[in-house]
Amino acid sequence: MTKQLVDRFNQTGQSTLAVTEVPHEDTSKYGVIDPDKEVSDGLYEVRNFVEKPRPQDAPSDLAIIGRYLFTPTIFDELENTEPGKGNEIQLTDAIETLNHKEHVYAHKFNGKRYDIGSKIGFLETNIEFGLKHPDTKDELRSYIKKNSKDSLIFFI
Incomplete structure (x- = not known):
């Protein structure tokens, strides 16, 4: 993800943040962008940034996902931002x-x-990584099978 932001910063020379589409009903969990226009594939100029809008007020389903590449000006803005x-x-x-x-x-x-x-x-993240890691995958898979009451776990 960082490389993607660095590449975009090198393209624009401006602060860039990562977004992803989220289910509309989840917009209240995130900062959401109000995109102005898509300047190239997946790169947006932004009209507004809205902190945790109610779904009915969300300007889009593009949520800020906690990865940023800022110019140093952000520090002045943070210093002057009111609660x-x-x-x-x-x-x-x-x-x-x-x-x-x-x-x-x-x-x-x-x-x-x-x-x-x-x-x-x-939990999902830890299980997914645990099932992929050579030091834990066999024991974790065994644990899940042993403790599952759901016969649909056969795919693990």
Whole structure:
């Protein structure tokens, strides 16, 4: 993911962050972009950044996924950002202000993303990596089969 952001930064010379499509009903869990236009395949100029909008207020389903490549100007914006949602200083608010001074681009991430921000996402990630790792895959597979009451686990 980092290489993708570096490549986009080298293309634009501007701050760039990673986004991915999320189910519309999940937009309230993320900062979401309001894309202005797609300037090249998967690279967006952004009109606005919205912190955790209700689904009915979300300007898109493109969620910020916690990977950023900023110009140093972001530090000035963070220093001057007032507490927002949850009475916390929100990075999304600083990005929104930065976007009015210089372009901030959004890059639609290509690849598999692991969301460990939820309990189930954390567990799914660990199980998937555990089943791929040569030191753990056999024991984990055995454990899952032994402890599963669901006969559909045969595919493991």
